Amino acid sequence: xxxxxxxxxxxxxxxxxxxxxxxxxxxxxxxxxxxxxxxxxxxxxxxxxxxxxxxxxxxxxxxxxxxxxxxxxxxxxxxxxxxxxxxxxxxxxxxxxxxxxxxxxxxxxxxxxxxxxxxxxxxxxxxxxxxxxxxxxxxxxxxxxxxxxxxxxxxxxxxxxxxxxxxxxxxxxxxxxxxxxxxxxxxxxxxxxxxxxxxxxxxxxxxxxxxxxxxxxxxxxxxxxxxxxxxxxxxxxxxxxxxxxxxxxxxxxxxxxxxxxxxxxxxxxxxxxxxxxxxxxxxxxxxxxxxxxxxxxxxxxxxxxxxxxxxxxxxxxxxxxxxxxxxxxxxxxxxxxxxxxxxxxxxxxxxxxxxxxxxxxxxxxxxxxxxxxxxxxxxxxxxxxxxxxxxxxxxxxxxxxxxxxxxxxxxxxxxxxxxxxxxxxxxxxxxxxxxxxxxxxxxxxxxxxxxxxxxxxxxxxxxxxxxxxxxxxxxxxxxxxxxxxxxxxxxxxxxx
Numbered sequence: 001x002x003x004x005x006x007x008x009x010x011x012x013x014x015x016x017x018x019x020x021x022x023x024x025x026x027x028x029x030x031x032x033x034x035x036x037x038x039x040x041x042x043x044x045x046x047x048x049x050x051x052x053x054x055x056x057x058x059x060x061x062x063x064x065x066x067x068x069x070x071x072x073x074x075x076x077x078x079x080x081x082x083x084x085x086x087x088x089x090x091x092x093x094x095x096x097x098x099x100x101x102x103x104x105x106x107x108x109x110x111x112x113x114x115x116x117x118x119x120x121x122x123x124x125x126x127x128x129x130x131x132x133x134x135x136x137x138x139x140x141x142x143x144x145x146x147x148x149x150x151x152x153x154x155x156x157x158x159x160x161x162x163x164x165x166x167x168x169x170x171x172x173x174x175x176x177x178x179x180x181x182x183x184x185x186x187x188x189x190x191x192x193x194x195x196x197x198x199x200x201x202x203x204x205x206x207x208x209x210x211x212x213x214x215x216x217x218x219x220x221x222x223x224x225x226x227x228x229x230x231x232x233x234x235x236x237x238x239x240x241x242x243x244x245x246x247x248x249x250x251x252x253x254x255x256x257x258x259x260x261x262x263x264x265x266x267x268x269x270x271x272x273x274x275x276x277x278x279x280x281x282x283x284x285x286x287x288x289x290x291x292x293x294x295x296x297x298x299x300x301x302x303x304x305x306x307x308x309x310x311x312x313x314x315x316x317x318x319x320x321x322x323x324x325x326x327x328x329x330x331x332x333x334x335x336x337x338x339x340x341x342x343x344x345x346x347x348x349x350x351x352x353x354x355x356x357x358x359x360x361x362x363x364x365x366x367x368x369x370x371x372x373x374x375x376x377x378x379x380x381x382x383x384x385x386x387x388x389x390x391x392x393x394x395x396x397x398x399x400x401x402x403x404x405x406x407x408x409x410x411x412x413x414x415x416x417x418x419x420x421x422x423x424x425x426x427x428x429x430x431x432x433x434x435x436x437x438x439x440x441x442x443x444x445x446x447x448x449x450x451x452x453x454x455x456x457x458x459x460x461x462x463x464x465x466x467x468x469x470x471x472x473x474x475x476x477x478x479x480x481x482x483x484x485x486x487x488x489x490x491x492x493x494x495x496x
Contacts, residue, residue, distance in 0.1 A: 046133040048078065049142040055126050056081070057227055058245055059116040078140035094138040097131045106130065118279070150182045155197045157477045161455020164473070165437050166207045171214040173443040175235070178457060178473045179205035184219055186235070189442070191457060191471045196238040201245075202229040207254045207265075207295075216241065216277070220265045222250035230254065230265055230275065242280045246273065253295030253343075257302040262319070264305055266293030272307045272317065286317050288324040297345045297352065299366060306366065308340035308354055316366060328352065328364050330377035342393050346420075347400045351381060353420075355391030360384060361405045361418065384418050385425060392437045392452075397445040402426065402462065404448045408435020415439060415450045417462055427465040431458070 046052065056075050064075040073085030084091035084101065091102040105115040106122050113121035122130075150156050158181070166179040169189055178185045182203055186196040202221035209218050217235055222228035228251035232241040252266040257274075262283065264274040272293050274284035284305065291311035298305055305317045306328065314328040329340075338357020345352055350366035361384040370378045389409025396403055397420075404417045413436035417427035427448075434453025441448055442459075447468060451457045459468040 045136050045139075046129055048133060048138075048140050051129055052133050053142065055122065055130070059119060059122065063117065063242070078142065082138065092134055092138050095135060097134045100134050103127075103131060103134065150199050152197070152199050155183060155199050156181050158474050159477055161472055161476060162474065163437070163453055164451035164455060164457065166205060166209075167438040167440040167449050167451055167457070168209050169440055169442055169449070170210045170235070171212065171443060175210075175214075176440075176449065176457075177208045177210065177217060178451070179208055179221075179438075180474060181205075184208040184217065184233070185473050186217075186238075187473055191459070191469055191473070194473075198231075198233050198238065198240075200229065200231050200240065200243065201227075202231070202250075204250050206250060206252045209254055209256065210235070211256050211260055211277075212258060213260065216260075218254040218256060218263045220251040220254035222246075224250050228267060230263065230280075232263065232277065232280070244275060244280045244282075252293065253307075255296045255298060257298040258300060259302040261302065262298070264296040264298065264307075266296055266307055266309070268292040270309070270311075272296060272305060272315075274305060274319065284317070284319055284322055286322060286324055288315055288317075289313065291339065294339070294341050295343045297343050299345070299350050300348065304350075304366065306343060306345070306352055308343045308356070310339035312339055312356075314340060314343065314352065314354055314364065326368055328366065328368075328379050329354075330380075332374070332377075338390070341391060344395055346396055347398060349400070353394050353396060353403055355394040355405050355407075357390050359386040359389055359391055359407055359409075361387075361391060361394055361403060363403075363420070382420075382423050384423050385416075387414050387416055388412075389414075389435070392435070393439045395440050395448075396420065397441045398443055399445060402441070402445065404439045404441060406436030406439040406450050406452065408437065408452065411435070411453075413450075413452050415448065415458075415460060417448060417465075427460065427462055429458075429460050429465050429467065 060075050064073050074080035082092045089101050093099040097103050106113055107127055108121040162181045164179055168177045173189055176187045176189045178187060183197050183199040184205060185194060187194055203223045205219060205221040207220045215235055217233040219231040228246040228249055230244045230251060234241050247267055247269055249268040254263060254265045256263055261277055262274045263277055266272055270289045270291060271285060271287045273282055275282050289309040289311050291309050293307050293309045296305060296307045303319055305319055308314045313331060316325040316328055318325055340354050340356035342355045343352060352364045352366055355361050363381045364379045365381060368379055387405055387407035389407045391405050391407045393406045401420055402417055403420045407414050413431035413434055415429045415436055416425060418425050436450050437452040439448055439450045446462055448460050448462060449457060455472055456470050457473055458470040461468055
């Protein structure tokens with residue numbers, strides 16, 4: 001056995017330590033030289049598409065876009081951003097930050113900046129980034145696929161029918177709002193003609209719902225993996241009241257509080273949010289869900305908010321305190337067979353109609369009147385016979401006496417109407433050409449509208465289920481328009 005304390009071995013160990021120290025010193029010197037070399041290298045040019053546009057998208061596009069040209073200034077395109085607004089002064093002079101009016105607008109004085117109006121100033125780091133980009137020549141490096149292509153003067157051209165994800169009749173029964181690609185189509189309620197095309201920034205429209213008085217239209221949607229957008233339109237003026245960009249993915253399930261003071265929506269970041277109708281300011285935020293939130297509704301008194309999610313739960317929130325109150329549905333594993341996609345409230349009572357992956361519409365009490373027991377589902381009032389596949393949309397008739405649900409399975413759709421009080425099925429209609437993603441009662445309750453994958457809007461008679469009318473809400477152009485998205489972009493369906 002070798003004695004490590006012997007002179008020969010001690011000498012060997014010492015030599016090894018010296019070599020190791022030399023290697024460490026050499027590495028440190030080399031690292032220092034490399035660090036100095038890197039520090040002396042010029043930084044990469046600022047990217048408009050990756051660094052500058054996202055800043056303006058989050059803070060400015062709501063007021064400065066083709067549908068709402070605040071001060072005549074459009075910031076959604078590089079050309080408009082450079083040009084400026086009503087003043088005639090160039091907003092950006094490439095290479096000259098001191099002559100660029102935009103920089104002065106976003107630079108705070110005494111912690112206040114002219115823009116973004118009504119919001120906190122941009123951070124010093126964001127302002128420095130904009131300044132650097134201008135100094136470097138204010139170049140546009142945006143891929144063609146991310147550049148805005150449509151506006152109110154240049155609406156989308158459809159080479160194929162759009163998948164329809166939302167239908168809603170105006171309270172007076174005069175209009176029907178239909179989701180399209182980059183737009184909401186306002187039609188005469190009998191489908192006889194187009195009244196307006198409300199073109200916004202969001203490529204994908206997930207919901208479009210009239211306010212209780214019919215004056216406004218709330219639209220939730222976005223551009224997948226880029227932004228979510230909540231739009232509020234003035235129906236009579238056919239103009240955008242305001243737009244709020246939220247997060248980096250599509251928004252779902254817009255709903256109005258009965259007092260018309262708030263608009264709620266669900267988000268794919270697992271949050272539920274609500275916004276002030278007049279200012280667009282976010283007033284409610286809660287992240288109690290564990291998956292995408294797909295739909296929302298308010299209590300009769302506008303004091304509670306209810307949401308459904310892919311996480312197989314329906315949750316109740318108190319608006320004033322922003323607290324999560326309760327899981328309305330059973331949370332016992334296996335009680336639900338999958339996520340919940342749609343929710344609506346009884347017109348006069350705090351009873352909630354939901355539909356989801358198991359195909360069975362259900363009605364629940366909003367407020368629990370029994371202590372929760374393990375495995376119970378005491379809030380459930382009624383379960384209706386199941387539709388084939390997943391339910392994507394449910395609705396109450398205005399008098400609350402009937403419900404309608406639409407589903408999808410294996411490329412086919414189905415619509416059913418039930419008596420809300422005894423659960424009896426009143427009507428059933430099959431669609432062989434694609435799933436049904438949206439249903440709505442005409443205000444007088446005599447008909448239901450249904451639409452989905454094939455882009456056709458269908459009107460059914462509630463009394464006997466007969467098909468009254470089916471039509472495409474938009475003309476289909478056979479020729480592809482240069483610069484537009486390929487045909488597949490017009491037929492993207494729900495991804496839930």
